[in-house]
Amino acid sequence: MKTRDRILRTSLALFNEEGEAAQSAVDIANALEMSPGNLYYHFKGKDAIIRALYDGFEHEMRIILRGTRGKITSIEDNWIYNYIILEEIFDFRFFYRNLGELLARYPDLAMRFRTLLAQKRRTITDLLHDLKKSNVLFLDPPMQEVLTDQILSAMTFWLSMDLIEGQHGEPAALIHKTVFQIMALVAPHMGESGFSAMQAMTAYYETQTG
Amino acid sequence: MKTRDRILRTSLALFNEEGEAAQSAVDIANALEMSPGNLYYHFKGKDAIIRALYDGFEHEMRIILRGTRGKITSIEDNWIYNYIILEEIFDFRFFYRNLGELLARYPDLAMRFRTLLAQKRRTITDLLHDLKKSNVLFLDPPMQEVLTDQILSAMTFWLSMDLIEGQHGEPAALIHKTVFQIMALVAPHMGESGFSAMQAMTAYYETQTG
DNA sequence: GTCTATAAATGGATAGAC
């Protein structure tokens, strides 16, 4: 593997496990058993590494967001789709655990992240629209706005909440729990079928965790 | 005013406006037109200042959380109560905009914040319980759990979301919007009256924001 | 491409005079 890629891989792992703030350029070099000088030959510094990592994240996320135009028409599809998004976020969790800090430090990334968030918002809107058309969901426009915000928030801060709460369990369980919480935001708007769908989800959730 | 209090007041203002991470001990001293040495005479460093500020926040918040045992029985009471909590959080917004960072740096504060969060959770649970008793709300226990999480999340990350989204408007409008979003989490569980209550809230919200 | 060595900058902290 090329040195550049090794640096990115190791940095990502370090950031995810120990937190981005705790790692200096020298720490990264040490973890790679490489001199700081060499690290600086490949990347101008920690900033450049973080930007390169964000490039990767953004690229992947855009593919996911674009990949499902009009294909999500059932609650089950929706469930899977949420899973895919959350898995991707989890792979770059260092970024989401430090959002405020990072976006304040890199205004260019802040702008790009906002654009990505707007894209995500559009995807959620489309998705809710499709579910309404399939008569799975019943929402008036203002409530749809609010629900979109709620989903977007849940998808952005689940990792922060986990960090705050302390006891970290299995990543799979955390992602599963978060998907469940997102579905629970939608469930109350599913009318008659909503109650039973929620029951089924709860039951399913219980077999997964309890 | 005592020097100690001047330091706390100015630090809080600086942290809230410029972000905690951007301020060094020397910056704070400069803002107070005071030597760093003098600052260190009163506080062992930025750490001690932050801890003192957190003491204040925790004290106030505990009073608010305890202050309304069994007094919230209507949706309107609930609205006001949310307002009071969010105003208090806003006064110490630097803390909430940097939660991850700060709690990682001060494990003792992390522990205290978790305890406070648990207290808040209990308050929300009690509150939902009272609203159920008053026949305003209809929830089965698992859904109540989920709704509690949703409310707690909304109350914890509204400032982060505002920071990310960029264009900051009036603080009052932001708080108002957040209260509305929290009420919108509850509204779908209010049965027949829920729809009309939500309509009324939306109308009211619209008159407030334009 | 990779290393060693070192400079430059920053922020945290203290001693001692007033």
Add this chain to the structure above:
DNA sequence: GTCTATCCATTTATAGAC
């Protein structure tokens, strides 16, 4: 209580040898 002066530690960044 407050100031000046200074020191220490950490991190970023570069020059030049191999």
